[in-house]
Amino acid sequence: MLTTSSLNDQQLTIYSSSYVNSPIIRVVVGTTIDQDEFFVHEDLICPRNEFFRKAMNGQWKESEKRMVPLPEDEAAVFSLYLKLLYVSTWYPLMQHSL
Amino acid sequence: MRSGIDHTMSQTGTLPIKDNSNPSDSAAVADEYATLAKLLVLAEKLMDEQAKAAVLAAISARSKEPFSDGNLYYPAIDSVQIIYEGTSEDSPARALLVEMYTESVTSAFVTDKSDAVPKDFLQDLALSLLVNRPLLKIHDKLKSEFESTKCQLLNTKRVLADTEEALRKAQPNNSSLFTASLPNSLTQHRNGSPSPFVPMLSRSRGLPS
Numbered sequence: 258m259l260t261t262s263s264l265n266d267q268q269l270t271i272y273s274s275s276y277v278n279s280p281i282i283r284v285v286v287g288t289t290i291d292q293d294e295f296f297v298h299e300d301l302i303c304p305r306n307e308f309f310r311k312a313m314n315g316q317w318k319e320s321e322k323r324m325v326p327l328p329e330d331e332a333a334v335f336s337l338y339l340k341l342l343y344v345s346t347w348y349p350l351m352q353h354s355l
Numbered sequence: 356m357r358s359g360i361d362h363t364m365s366q367t368g369t370l371p372i373k374d375n376s377n378p379s380d381s382a383a384v385a386d387e388y389a390t391l392a393k394l395l396v397l398a399e400k401l402m403d404e405q406a407k408a409a410v411l412a413a414i415s416a417r418s419k420e421p422f423s424d425g426n427l428y429y430p431a432i433d434s435v436q437i438i439y440e441g442t443s444e445d446s447p448a449r450a451l452l453v454e455m456y457t458e459s460v461t462s463a464f465v466t467d468k469s470d471a472v473p474k475d476f477l478q479d480l481a482l483s484l485l486v487n488r489p490l491l492k493i494h495d496k497l498k499s500e501f502e503s504t505k506c507q508l509l510n511t512k513r514v515l516a517d518t519e520e521a522l523r524k525a526q527p528n529n530s531s532l533f534t535a536s537l538p539n540s541l542t543q544h545r546n547g548s549p550s551p552f553v554p555m556l557s558r559s560r561g562l563p564s
Binding site: 305306307308309330331333334335337338341342345 | 390393394397398400401402403404405406409410
């Protein structure tokens with residue numbers, strides 16, 4: 258199993274450059290009173306997240322505006338989710354065990 | 356609430372949960388579980404299977420790791436509510452909760468908190484407890500088998516003690532007494548080399564050989 262210390266350039270390419278230059282999606286979490294904005298790379302979130310994949314597939318207004326609203330969710334929880342996404346791609350070990 | 360998982364994602368490759376180096380109370384654990392439960396529900400809603408598996412593993416890992424007071428804590432009723440409201444019937448998160456509570460739940464849970472407990476959870480838990488209940492009939496049968504095994508063991512022990520007594524009394528070169536007092540299974544050395552028991556017993560008890 259890979260560990261972070263054994264990452265070579267080729268593995269770094271595989272694990273990190275696949276999404277970093279993909280377009281950004283804006284995510285608006287919460288209602289108007291208590292609202293937070295997040296930004297996430299499309300190629301990071303869409304392959305594993307069916308909800309975002311559907312929102313971005315062209316049939317919805319979200320895909321045009323590149324914005325996904327999540328009015329019923331908490332910003333703190335969505336923030337954790339984003340961290341999970343980014344970190345799990347950075348640590349191959351984690352990616353492997355997820 | 357955010358602080359529950361906000362420590363920098365660790366290098367260990369697991370979903371980090373709050374380090375418990377600082378003394379705190381069980382409410383802190385409950386908050387951690389509630390945060391994980393909300394994250395799990397979000398992952399379910401967004402249909403991210405990888406994230407679901409990671410959070411589920413984090414909940415399971417947390418339940419096996421003692422808190423700063425040395426106790427193990429399971430997700431409290433608020434986490435149960437969050438997960439039952441945000442997941443579907445066949446969710447593995449529900450199954451994990453039921454499994455934990457089947458192991459640890461006490462009657463106080465039902466008497467004190469039944470109003471707050473989701474009905475579906477009570478039903479799942481009742482079913483699981485029934486499935487895992489040791490049946491009285493089986494218990495009685497096992498008990499009688501156990502008793503009879505115990506009797507046999509005591510008998511065997513007695514025979515062994517008698518044998519040892521006989522060996523101790525016996526002159527090692529007096530083979531007739533020796534063979535007469537030994538059970539069949541111990542006489543296999545009769546016609547060959549002397550029994551290995553004899554010199555050893557003689558030495559240890561200081562008897563003439």
